[in-house]
Amino acid sequence: MAGLNKTTLLDWYRQMVLIRRFEEKCAELYQQGKIGGFLHLYIGQEATGVGSVAALRPQDHAITAYRDHGLALARGLDPKAIMAEMLGKRTGVSGGKGGSMHLASRELNFWGGYGIVGGHLPLAAGIALKAKYNEEDEVVLCYMGDGATNIGYFHESLNLSAVWDLPVIWLVENNGYGMGTAVDRASGQVELHKRAVGYGMKDGGRVDGMDVIAVYEAISDAARYASKNGPVLMESMTYRFQGHSMGDPERYRSKEEVQRYAAGDPIGKFRQTLVEKYKDVAGELDKIEDAVVATVAEAVEYAENSPAPTYEDLVAHVYAD
Amino acid sequence: MPVMTLIEAVTQAMDEELARDPRVFIVGEDVGARGGVFRATMGLHAKYGSERVVDSPLAELSIVAIGIGAALADLRPICEIQFADFIHPAFNQIVNEAAKMYYRSGEQWNVPMVIRAPYGGGISGALYHSQSVEAFFTHVPGLKVVIPSTPQDAKGLLKSAVRDPNPVLFFEPKKGYRAIKGDVPEGEYTIPIGPARVARSGRDLSVFAYGMMAHYTTIAAEKVAREDGIDAEVIDLRTLLPVDKGAILESVKKTGKALVVHEDTFTMGYGAEVAAIIADEGFNYMDAPVKRLAGPDVPAMPYSHSMQEFFMPNPDKIAAAIRDLAAY
Numbered sequence: 001m002a003g004l005n006k007t008t009l010l011d012w013y014r015q016m017v018l019i020r021r022f023e024e025k026c027a028e029l030y031q032q033g034k035i036g037g038f039l040h041l042y043i044g045q046e047a048t049g050v051g052s053v054a055a056l057r058p059q060d061h062a063i064t065a066y067r068d069h070g071l072a073l074a075r076g077l078d079p080k081a082i083m084a085e086m087l088g089k090r091t092g093v094s095g096g097k098g099g100s101m102h103l104a105s106r107e108l109n110f111w112g113g114y115g116i117v118g119g120h121l122p123l124a125a126g127i128a129l130k131a132k133y134n135e136e137d138e139v140v141l142c143y144m145g146d147g148a149t150n151i152g153y154f155h156e157s158l159n160l161s162a163v164w165d166l167p168v169i170w171l172v173e174n175n176g177y178g179m180g181t182a183v184d185r186a187s188g189q190v191e192l193h194k195r196a197v198g199y200g201m202k203d204g205g206r207v208d209g210m211d212v213i214a215v216y217e218a219i220s221d222a223a224r225y226a227s228k229n230g231p232v233l234m235e236s237m238t239y240r241f242q243g244h245s246m247g248d249p250e251r252y253r254s255k256e257e258v259q260r261y262a263a264g265d266p267i268g269k270f271r272q273t274l275v276e277k278y279k280d281v282a283g284e285l286d287k288i289e290d291a292v293v294a295t296v297a298e299a300v301e302y303a304e305n306s307p308a309p310t311y312e313d314l315v316a317h318v319y320a321d
Numbered sequence: 322m323p324v325m326t327l328i329e330a331v332t333q334a335m336d337e338e339l340a341r342d343p344r345v346f347i348v349g350e351d352v353g354a355r356g357g358v359f360r361a362t363m364g365l366h367a368k369y370g371s372e373r374v375v376d377s378p379l380a381e382l383s384i385v386a387i388g389i390g391a392a393l394a395d396l397r398p399i400c401e402i403q404f405a406d407f408i409h410p411a412f413n414q415i416v417n418e419a420a421k422m423y424y425r426s427g428e429q430w431n432v433p434m435v436i437r438a439p440y441g442g443g444i445s446g447a448l449y450h451s452q453s454v455e456a457f458f459t460h461v462p463g464l465k466v467v468i469p470s471t472p473q474d475a476k477g478l479l480k481s482a483v484r485d486p487n488p489v490l491f492f493e494p495k496k497g498y499r500a501i502k503g504d505v506p507e508g509e510y511t512i513p514i515g516p517a518r519v520a521r522s523g524r525d526l527s528v529f530a531y532g533m534m535a536h537y538t539t540i541a542a543e544k545v546a547r548e549d550g551i552d553a554e555v556i557d558l559r560t561l562l563p564v565d566k567g568a569i570l571e572s573v574k575k576t577g578k579a580l581v582v583h584e585d586t587f588t589m590g591y592g593a594e595v596a597a598i599i600a601d602e603g604f605n606y607m608d609a610p611v612k613r614l615a616g617p618d619v620p621a622m623p624y625s626h627s628m629q630e631f632f633m634p635n636p637d638k639i640a641a642a643i644r645d646l647a648a649y
Contacts, residue, residue, distance in 0.1 A: 093427060
């Protein structure tokens, strides 16, 4: 925890609670039919998202797949604009065109959620090529689920990044399941980070993805390495407490398994760490939680009061001028 | 004006754009010291170095995707796919990422990139080195699709493609790389993406074509003028998407008859859209049904010379189709 002050740690706590409360609200709105389509919750993986984004500098880049709300919030996208996007409103992050899976902010170098598994990996390599081409000190943190490691994009992208020494951290958020398929049913090598060897890149190992400080430290190390030397492949061992998406019957895992992981809730664990480290912090943490609840309520109010897109919005912005 | 081949015009366009804008770079298989499979990038590696004329692994999806990522980050990639037939592994990247990015990001990102690929048959390349793939992509709003038929257009349109803020697929008729020669203006010029070109003005009927078939159609039109006194108008569409409806309708308004020629297969080919535009908006001008001359509906152009000749439209076949339509 060297160099991490109380303000920073409390802000991480705030972000983790924000993701949790924001998504709980999303689930509620989904059940009310206000959010449509497919909703993939990040609940349970907050420590991985918050710890890893905290390790990035403003000039660094983050890009991920469709389970993107947590990372978007951690990177600093406005909860109001995200919620408006969830509700398909004109004031949403992408004006209601993208929805839940395609949150992005150019200003914050958050290059988005992507709806096609693995499709964003070679784009991450392209963004990293830009940094190298312009000789800029920037790192690209590319998140993917464990399921994405078996599609062809993974192979081409990792090889290319190694051949060209691109500054990319390939971070597998290993939550145990690609939709409903357990890692050992989909991958010959179940320790996914070990594939680094085959590509001739640094094996960044595994980190406890339920421990925000451990994730922060591991990604910080990887970022330092990547900016000087080239790509790193690593795994954050995490777990999603909810189904793959809303309405997942979860026949592929037992209730006992979910309960076992829930006992190691990253937010509860982090709260415990903070309470042990700082005397009398409990009151401050409670206040943070109250403030987060208010932020989420404001976001919902903003989204619900925002206008729906028009026909003109539908046909606009097919081509850039 | 200097005369050059179509491929020399392509090379010159890239050379000038590399010199003009440091953000422009080329990436593809063996585009570096080797100069590309057809030598389109010949000399550029020596002039601009390995950082700007970049050899990639043999991996088409990542050639395109690395270009998309770099374009999002404000570089100006020119991605070379060795043969249009090899573009299919990158289909998802082109259709799902490049074409949709500006639209789905709420205008935050656009994708200023060019994907160049030689297309078409007639070189005994067999099934996987002869394909015409344009119709897959002309169905995708958000993309631009350009196919030149002359060196002058190849150079001017490619320069425009590099400067375009959108993803442009630039298909080059490889049979014409060295077979098509023509005048190219000296000095800096561009040709806008969008407008079709009247390759030959005529009053009896209109023939719409692009790429190698536009070249052949011009030859066929001269032949029927000479031998039969038929005055055919030839419209080189050259930009397939966005489609230049105005040019199509203006021509049939004058002639009342239309033939569309492409070497891509017949059913659901680009000619179907041209015919539909005329049926929809030019019906009252027409004195004859819209005719199409295209490749047969077989999976791909086979190797054997005889079958290749059956497959490909050529000046004689086009001349025959013109005569039939003129006689209607």
